[in-house]
Amino acid sequence: MTKKILTILLALTFILSLVSCTGNTKTETDKEKTTVSENKNADNKEKEEKEETTTTKSEAVKELEKSEKTKEELEKKLEKTTDKKEQESLKEEIKVVEEKIEKQSEVVKKEAETAKAVSAENKSTKANDNTVNATTRNTTVSTTKNQTSSPTTKQTTAQTTTTKKPASTTTKATTKQTTAQTTTRQTSAPTTARPTTTPTTARPTTTPTTAHTHNWQAVYKTVTVPEKGHYEQVLVTPAWTEEVPIMENVRYYYFPADGYKAYTVEDMNAHGDYLLDNGLSDQFVGKYEYVQVGTDYVDHPAVTQEKWVVDSPATTQQVLDYHKCSCGATK
Numbered sequence: 502m503t504k505k506i507l508t509i510l511l512a513l514t515f516i517l518s519l520v521s522c523t524g525n526t527k528t529e530t531d532k533e534k535t536t537v538s539e540n541k542n543a544d545n546k547e548k549e550e551k552e553e554t555t556t557t558k559s560e561a562v563k564e565l566e567k568s569e570k571t572k573e574e575l576e577k578k579l580e581k582t583t584d585k586k587e588q589e590s591l592k593e594e595i596k597v598v599e600e601k602i603e604k605q606s607e608v609v610k611k612e613a614e615t616a617k618a619v620s621a622e623n624k625s626t627k628a629n630d631n632t633v634n635a636t637t638r639n640t641t642v643s644t645t646k647n648q649t650s651s652p653t654t655k656q657t658t659a660q661t662t663t664t665k666k667p668a669s670t671t672t673k674a675t676t677k678q679t680t681a682q683t684t685t686r687q688t689s690a691p692t693t694a695r696p697t698t699t700p701t702t703a704r705p706t707t708t709p710t711t712a713h714t715h716n717w718q719a720v721y722k723t724v725t726v727p728e729k730g731h732y733e734q735v736l737v738t739p740a741w742t743e744e745v746p747i748m749e750n751v752r753y754y755y756f757p758a759d760g761y762k763a764y765t766v767e768d769m770n771a772h773g774d775y776l777l778d779n780g781l782s783d784q785f786v787g788k789y790e791y792v793q794v795g796t797d798y799v800d801h802p803a804v805t806q807e808k809w810v811v812d813s814p815a816t817t818q819q820v821l822d823y824h825k826c827s828c829g830a831t832k
Contacts, residue, residue, distance in 0.1 A: 561612060565605040571712055572598045590717050590824075593832045597715070717824040717832065728815040732807045740803040747795035754785040 572595060579591045754763040756772060758781045763769035773783035824832045 561605060561608050565602065565609060568598055568602050568605060568712070572602065589832070590715065593717070593830075594715060597830075598712075601712075713828060715826040715828070715830060717826055720822050720825050721819040722822040723817055724820045726816050726818060728811055729813045730809055730811040733810050734805045735808040737804040737806055741801050743799040743801060745797040745799055746793040747797060748791055749794045750789050751792050751794065752787060752789050755788050756783070756785045758782045758784070 575591055575595050575598065579588060579595070582588055582591065751764060754769040755761075756763070756776065758776055761772050763772050763785070769785060773785070776783045
Protein backbone atom coordinates (compact mmCIF):
# COMPACT_ATOMS: atom_id res chain seq x y z
CA MET A 502 0.00 0.00 0.00
CA THR A 503 2.77 2.41 0.86
CA LYS A 504 4.44 1.78 -2.52
CA LYS A 505 1.20 2.56 -4.34
CA ILE A 506 0.74 5.74 -2.35
CA LEU A 507 4.30 6.79 -3.13
CA THR A 508 3.88 6.10 -6.85
CA ILE A 509 0.61 8.08 -6.86
CA LEU A 510 2.30 10.99 -5.11
CA LEU A 511 5.21 10.92 -7.56
CA ALA A 512 2.81 10.90 -10.49
CA LEU A 513 0.91 13.85 -9.04
CA THR A 514 4.10 15.86 -8.51
CA PHE A 515 5.19 15.05 -12.07
CA ILE A 516 1.84 16.26 -13.45
CA LEU A 517 1.97 19.45 -11.38
CA SER A 518 5.50 20.21 -12.61
CA LEU A 519 4.38 19.71 -16.23
CA VAL A 520 1.41 22.05 -15.70
CA SER A 521 3.63 24.74 -14.18
CA CYS A 522 6.14 24.41 -17.06
CA THR A 523 3.39 24.76 -19.67
CA GLY A 524 1.96 27.78 -17.82
CA ASN A 525 5.35 29.46 -17.77
CA THR A 526 5.94 28.75 -21.46
CA LYS A 527 2.50 30.20 -22.26
CA THR A 528 3.24 33.40 -20.35
CA GLU A 529 6.60 33.73 -22.07
CA THR A 530 5.05 33.19 -25.52
CA ASP A 531 2.41 35.79 -24.65
CA LYS A 532 5.15 38.24 -23.64
CA GLU A 533 7.00 37.58 -26.89
CA LYS A 534 3.81 38.17 -28.87
CA THR A 535 3.19 41.47 -27.07
CA THR A 536 6.80 42.61 -27.73
CA VAL A 537 6.47 41.67 -31.41
CA SER A 538 3.16 43.59 -31.67
CA GLU A 539 4.73 46.59 -29.96
CA ASN A 540 7.64 46.48 -32.42
CA LYS A 541 5.19 46.35 -35.33
CA ASN A 542 3.20 49.28 -33.96
CA ALA A 543 6.40 51.31 -33.54
CA ASP A 544 7.46 50.49 -37.11
CA ASN A 545 4.05 51.56 -38.41
CA LYS A 546 4.28 54.84 -36.48
CA GLU A 547 7.73 55.51 -37.92
CA LYS A 548 6.46 54.81 -41.45
CA GLU A 549 3.54 57.21 -40.91
CA GLU A 550 5.92 59.90 -39.63
CA LYS A 551 8.12 59.41 -42.70
CA GLU A 552 5.14 59.74 -45.02
CA GLU A 553 3.95 62.88 -43.19
CA THR A 554 7.41 64.47 -43.44
CA THR A 555 7.62 63.68 -47.17
CA THR A 556 4.13 65.12 -47.81
CA THR A 557 4.82 68.27 -45.84
CA LYS A 558 8.15 68.60 -47.56
CA SER A 559 6.51 68.31 -50.97
CA GLU A 560 3.91 70.95 -49.98
CA ALA A 561 6.62 73.34 -48.79
CA VAL A 562 8.55 72.83 -52.03
CA LYS A 563 5.40 73.49 -54.06
CA GLU A 564 4.75 76.71 -52.17
CA LEU A 565 8.35 77.77 -52.76
CA GLU A 566 8.04 77.10 -56.49
CA LYS A 567 4.78 79.07 -56.65
CA SER A 568 6.32 82.09 -54.95
CA GLU A 569 9.34 81.94 -57.29
CA LYS A 570 7.00 81.89 -60.31
CA THR A 571 5.07 84.88 -58.98
CA LYS A 572 8.36 86.73 -58.49
CA GLU A 573 9.35 86.06 -62.11
CA GLU A 574 5.94 87.27 -63.34
CA LEU A 575 6.21 90.46 -61.29
CA GLU A 576 9.72 91.13 -62.60
CA LYS A 577 8.45 90.74 -66.18
CA LYS A 578 5.61 93.20 -65.48
CA LEU A 579 8.12 95.63 -63.97
CA GLU A 580 10.24 95.51 -67.13
CA LYS A 581 7.20 96.17 -69.33
CA THR A 582 5.53 98.97 -67.35
CA THR A 583 6.60 102.61 -67.63
CA ASP A 584 4.30 104.16 -65.05
CA LYS A 585 6.23 105.14 -61.94
CA LYS A 586 3.38 104.36 -59.52
CA GLU A 587 2.96 100.86 -60.96
CA GLN A 588 6.73 100.33 -60.80
CA GLU A 589 6.79 101.30 -57.11
CA SER A 590 3.87 99.00 -56.29
CA LEU A 591 5.48 96.13 -58.22
CA LYS A 592 8.77 96.66 -56.40
CA GLU A 593 6.98 96.48 -53.06
CA GLU A 594 5.22 93.27 -54.11
CA ILE A 595 8.55 91.79 -55.22
CA LYS A 596 10.04 92.62 -51.82
CA VAL A 597 7.15 90.88 -50.05
CA VAL A 598 7.53 87.81 -52.30
CA GLU A 599 11.30 87.71 -51.65
CA GLU A 600 10.69 87.74 -47.88
CA LYS A 601 8.19 84.92 -48.35
CA ILE A 602 10.75 82.95 -50.41
CA GLU A 603 13.35 83.35 -47.65
CA LYS A 604 10.92 82.03 -45.03
CA GLN A 605 9.87 79.10 -47.22
CA SER A 606 13.50 78.19 -47.99
CA GLU A 607 14.21 78.15 -44.23
CA VAL A 608 11.23 75.81 -43.75
CA VAL A 609 12.52 73.49 -46.51
CA LYS A 610 15.99 73.43 -44.93
CA LYS A 611 14.52 72.58 -41.52
CA GLU A 612 12.46 69.79 -43.05
CA ALA A 613 15.54 68.37 -44.76
CA GLU A 614 17.40 68.43 -41.43
CA THR A 615 14.52 66.74 -39.62
CA ALA A 616 14.30 64.08 -42.37
CA LYS A 617 18.02 63.34 -41.95
CA ALA A 618 17.62 63.09 -38.18
CA VAL A 619 14.61 60.78 -38.54
CA SER A 620 16.46 58.53 -41.00
CA ALA A 621 19.41 58.29 -38.61
CA GLU A 622 17.08 57.44 -35.73
CA ASN A 623 15.33 54.82 -37.85
CA LYS A 624 18.67 53.19 -38.59
CA SER A 625 19.50 53.09 -34.87
CA THR A 626 16.07 51.68 -34.03
CA LYS A 627 16.47 48.97 -36.69
CA ALA A 628 19.81 47.97 -35.15
CA ASN A 629 18.14 47.84 -31.73
CA ASP A 630 15.31 45.76 -33.19
CA ASN A 631 17.81 43.27 -34.60
CA THR A 632 19.52 42.93 -31.21
CA VAL A 633 16.14 42.52 -29.49
CA ASN A 634 15.08 39.84 -31.97
CA ALA A 635 18.35 37.99 -31.42
CA THR A 636 17.89 38.11 -27.64
CA THR A 637 14.28 36.90 -27.90
CA ARG A 638 15.39 34.01 -30.09
CA ASN A 639 18.03 33.07 -27.52
CA THR A 640 15.43 33.16 -24.76
CA THR A 641 13.05 30.87 -26.68
CA VAL A 642 15.87 28.38 -27.30
CA SER A 643 16.84 28.42 -23.61
CA THR A 644 13.22 27.88 -22.54
CA THR A 645 12.83 24.91 -24.91
CA LYS A 646 16.06 23.44 -23.54
CA ASN A 647 14.78 23.86 -19.99
CA GLN A 648 11.50 22.19 -20.92
CA THR A 649 13.32 19.18 -22.46
CA SER A 650 15.67 18.89 -19.46
CA SER A 651 12.82 18.93 -16.89
CA PRO A 652 11.44 15.39 -17.63
CA THR A 653 14.95 13.93 -17.36
CA THR A 654 15.35 15.42 -13.90
CA LYS A 655 11.97 14.04 -12.99
CA GLN A 656 13.00 10.60 -14.21
CA THR A 657 16.15 10.75 -12.08
CA THR A 658 14.07 11.70 -9.06
CA ALA A 659 11.66 8.84 -9.79
CA GLN A 660 14.54 6.36 -9.94
CA THR A 661 16.01 7.54 -6.63
CA THR A 662 12.76 6.98 -4.73
CA THR A 663 12.79 4.13 -2.15
CA THR A 664 10.17 2.43 0.03
CA LYS A 665 11.02 4.56 3.01
CA LYS A 666 9.02 7.75 3.82
CA PRO A 667 12.00 10.06 4.47
CA ALA A 668 13.36 9.24 1.01
CA SER A 669 10.08 10.40 -0.52
CA THR A 670 10.44 13.74 1.22
CA THR A 671 13.93 14.17 -0.24
CA THR A 672 12.66 13.36 -3.73
CA LYS A 673 9.90 15.92 -3.27
CA ALA A 674 12.45 18.49 -2.27
CA THR A 675 14.60 17.67 -5.29
CA THR A 676 11.63 17.93 -7.63
CA LYS A 677 10.72 21.26 -6.09
CA GLN A 678 14.29 22.46 -6.57
CA THR A 679 14.33 21.33 -10.20
CA THR A 680 11.00 23.08 -10.87
CA ALA A 681 12.31 26.19 -9.15
CA GLN A 682 15.44 26.01 -11.30
CA THR A 683 13.40 25.69 -14.48
CA THR A 684 11.20 28.60 -13.49
CA THR A 685 14.18 30.73 -12.56
CA ARG A 686 15.89 29.89 -15.84
CA GLN A 687 12.77 30.77 -17.76
CA THR A 688 12.20 34.03 -15.92
CA SER A 689 15.89 34.97 -15.96
CA ALA A 690 15.84 35.25 -19.76
CA PRO A 691 17.00 38.75 -20.81
CA THR A 692 13.88 40.73 -21.56
CA THR A 693 15.49 43.68 -23.31
CA ALA A 694 12.53 45.72 -24.43
CA ARG A 695 12.83 47.62 -27.68
CA PRO A 696 13.76 51.22 -26.82
CA THR A 697 11.14 53.64 -28.00
CA THR A 698 13.12 56.53 -29.43
CA THR A 699 11.06 59.57 -30.29
CA PRO A 700 12.67 62.19 -32.48
CA THR A 701 13.50 65.29 -30.48
CA THR A 702 13.13 67.70 -33.41
CA ALA A 703 9.45 68.49 -33.82
CA ARG A 704 8.11 68.49 -37.34
CA PRO A 705 7.35 72.09 -38.34
CA THR A 706 3.72 72.69 -39.16
CA THR A 707 3.56 74.61 -42.43
CA THR A 708 0.23 76.19 -43.23
CA PRO A 709 -0.25 76.96 -46.93
CA THR A 710 -0.46 80.71 -47.46
CA THR A 711 -2.19 82.18 -50.49
CA ALA A 712 -0.31 84.94 -52.32
CA HIS A 713 -1.71 88.39 -51.46
CA THR A 714 -1.65 91.21 -54.00
CA HIS A 715 -1.51 94.62 -52.35
CA ASN A 716 -4.12 97.21 -53.27
CA TRP A 717 -2.19 100.39 -52.50
CA GLN A 718 -4.20 103.54 -51.74
CA ALA A 719 -2.63 106.98 -51.40
CA VAL A 720 -2.82 108.77 -48.03
CA TYR A 721 -2.35 112.56 -48.11
CA LYS A 722 -1.42 115.09 -45.45
CA THR A 723 -1.99 118.87 -45.19
CA VAL A 724 1.20 120.93 -45.49
CA THR A 725 1.42 124.73 -45.02
CA VAL A 726 3.56 126.40 -47.65
CA PRO A 727 5.13 129.63 -46.32
CA GLU A 728 4.90 132.86 -48.24
CA LYS A 729 7.63 133.85 -50.67
CA GLY A 730 9.01 137.35 -51.22
CA HIS A 731 12.01 139.67 -51.22
CA TYR A 732 13.34 142.83 -49.59
CA GLU A 733 13.44 146.15 -51.46
CA GLN A 734 15.05 149.52 -50.65
CA VAL A 735 12.23 152.04 -50.12
CA LEU A 736 12.89 155.85 -50.10
CA VAL A 737 11.79 157.48 -46.87
CA THR A 738 13.15 161.04 -47.47
CA PRO A 739 14.98 162.19 -50.63
CA ALA A 740 18.38 163.87 -50.59
CA TRP A 741 18.24 167.64 -49.88
CA THR A 742 20.52 170.65 -49.23
CA GLU A 743 20.07 172.68 -46.09
CA GLU A 744 20.80 176.48 -46.20
CA VAL A 745 22.21 177.69 -42.90
CA PRO A 746 22.43 181.57 -42.59
CA ILE A 747 25.59 183.17 -41.22
CA MET A 748 24.53 185.85 -38.67
CA GLU A 749 26.76 188.62 -37.20
CA ASN A 750 26.41 191.96 -35.30
CA VAL A 751 27.05 194.58 -37.98
CA ARG A 752 27.50 198.39 -37.53
CA TYR A 753 25.39 200.54 -39.73
CA TYR A 754 24.54 204.25 -40.18
CA TYR A 755 20.96 205.27 -39.70
CA PHE A 756 19.66 208.56 -41.29
CA PRO A 757 16.54 209.74 -39.36
CA ALA A 758 15.60 212.15 -42.20
CA ASP A 759 14.46 209.31 -44.45
CA GLY A 760 15.33 206.19 -42.36
CA TYR A 761 18.07 204.97 -44.69
CA LYS A 762 20.73 202.52 -43.42
CA ALA A 763 24.22 202.76 -44.76
CA TYR A 764 26.53 199.83 -43.91
CA THR A 765 29.68 201.29 -45.39
CA VAL A 766 31.38 204.63 -45.05
CA GLU A 767 31.21 205.29 -48.76
CA ASP A 768 27.47 204.62 -48.77
CA MET A 769 27.08 206.89 -45.76
CA ASN A 770 28.87 209.84 -47.46
CA ALA A 771 27.00 209.39 -50.71
CA HIS A 772 23.62 209.32 -48.97
CA GLY A 773 24.52 212.42 -46.89
CA ASP A 774 25.28 214.36 -50.10
CA TYR A 775 22.00 213.15 -51.55
CA LEU A 776 20.05 214.51 -48.56
CA LEU A 777 21.80 217.90 -48.66
CA ASP A 778 21.04 218.26 -52.34
CA ASN A 779 17.39 217.73 -51.61
CA GLY A 780 17.27 220.19 -48.67
CA LEU A 781 17.25 217.56 -45.97
CA SER A 782 19.44 216.99 -42.98
CA ASP A 783 22.38 214.64 -43.43
CA GLN A 784 22.61 213.68 -39.76
CA PHE A 785 22.96 209.92 -38.98
CA VAL A 786 23.24 207.68 -35.98
CA GLY A 787 25.62 204.74 -35.70
CA LYS A 788 23.89 201.51 -34.59
CA TYR A 789 24.45 197.69 -34.51
CA GLU A 790 22.13 194.89 -35.60
CA TYR A 791 22.28 191.10 -35.83
CA VAL A 792 22.00 190.42 -39.50
CA GLN A 793 22.77 187.63 -42.00
CA VAL A 794 26.14 188.09 -43.54
CA GLY A 795 26.30 184.80 -45.52
CA THR A 796 24.87 181.29 -46.03
CA ASP A 797 26.26 177.79 -45.37
CA TYR A 798 24.98 174.90 -47.54
CA VAL A 799 24.69 171.45 -45.82
CA ASP A 800 23.91 168.41 -48.07
CA HIS A 801 21.69 165.69 -46.51
CA PRO A 802 21.66 162.22 -48.20
CA ALA A 803 18.49 160.31 -48.97
CA VAL A 804 17.02 158.12 -46.17
CA THR A 805 15.96 154.56 -47.23
CA GLN A 806 14.84 151.37 -45.48
CA GLU A 807 14.32 147.69 -46.41
CA LYS A 808 10.73 146.66 -46.94
CA TRP A 809 9.42 143.03 -47.35
CA VAL A 810 7.57 142.60 -50.62
CA VAL A 811 5.36 139.46 -50.84
CA ASP A 812 5.66 137.61 -54.14
CA SER A 813 3.32 134.68 -53.26
CA PRO A 814 1.26 134.47 -50.05
CA ALA A 815 1.27 131.48 -47.65
CA THR A 816 -1.02 128.63 -48.67
CA THR A 817 -1.97 125.06 -47.60
CA GLN A 818 -1.87 122.08 -49.95
CA GLN A 819 -2.38 118.29 -49.88
CA VAL A 820 0.87 116.32 -50.25
CA LEU A 821 1.27 112.53 -50.67
CA ASP A 822 2.35 111.02 -47.35
CA TYR A 823 2.39 107.20 -47.89
CA HIS A 824 0.52 104.30 -49.46
CA LYS A 825 -1.60 101.88 -47.42
CA CYS A 826 -3.11 98.45 -48.15
CA SER A 827 -6.24 96.91 -46.63
CA CYS A 828 -4.05 94.21 -45.04
CA GLY A 829 -2.25 96.87 -42.96
CA ALA A 830 0.99 97.06 -44.96
CA THR A 831 2.39 100.51 -45.75
CA LYS A 832 5.05 101.87 -48.04
